Amino acid sequence: MRRLISIAVMLVLSTSSSASTAPPLTLRTMTQQPADLKHSVIGPDGSVGHPGGDCNDTDSNIHPGQADIVGNGIDDNCNGLADEAANGDPSTDGSDADGDGNTIAAGDCNDLVASVHAGALEIIGDLIDNNCNGLADEDENGNPSNDTVDHDGDGVAMAPDRIFLDGFEG
Structure with a gap:
């Protein structure tokens, strides 16, 4: 059984025109998950994402807090998993729609683009x-x-929280 440690956090997001307050998010540590998914943010709808922010800043329908759409082959809520069930159970879909040799069940978070999969170069x-x-x-x-x-x-x-504004990338 997973032990969860929950801490409520509030992120203040700003856009170019005005600042808005996001709904409360919960930070939890998940045991028995891959190391890169251990620190996650749970949105008000129960979706899980990372505190780093938007995992696809080219598509406004993909971001933490977004409900994951089962069957679309995409990680809609930025938790690193595509098509997980509403209760958070990972998908068991063993098909490989993009032919990259990786399935959603094996960690492919975008089964529509062959260059995107677990282990790919960022x-x-x-x-x-x-x-x-x-x-x-x-x-x-x-x-x-x-x-x-x-x-x-x-x-x-991609980096909505103050903790990231000082910059890690050079």
Whole structure:
């Protein structure tokens, strides 16, 4: 059985026109999960994401707090998993729609793009999570991006929290 440690956190997100307060999020540590998913944020709808922010800042329908759409082959809520059940259980989908040799069940967070899968090289500057760890554009040490611009206008930047504003990437 997983032991969870929960701490409520509030993120203040800002857009170019005004600041808004996001709904409360819960930070939890999940045991029995891959190391890169141990520290996650749980949105008000129960979705799990990383405190690093938006994992796909090119698509306003993908961000922490977004409900994951089962069957679309994409990590909609930035937790590093695609198509998980509403209760958070990982998908058992063993198909490989993009032909990259990785299935959603094996950790492919975007089964529509062959260059995106668990273990892929993270490409800094493309604004997406290439390696399915729930973070976009993290550096080679796994530190979250310090990019605070909301490129897709969904109200969530890749680094929305003050802790990341000092920058880890050089």
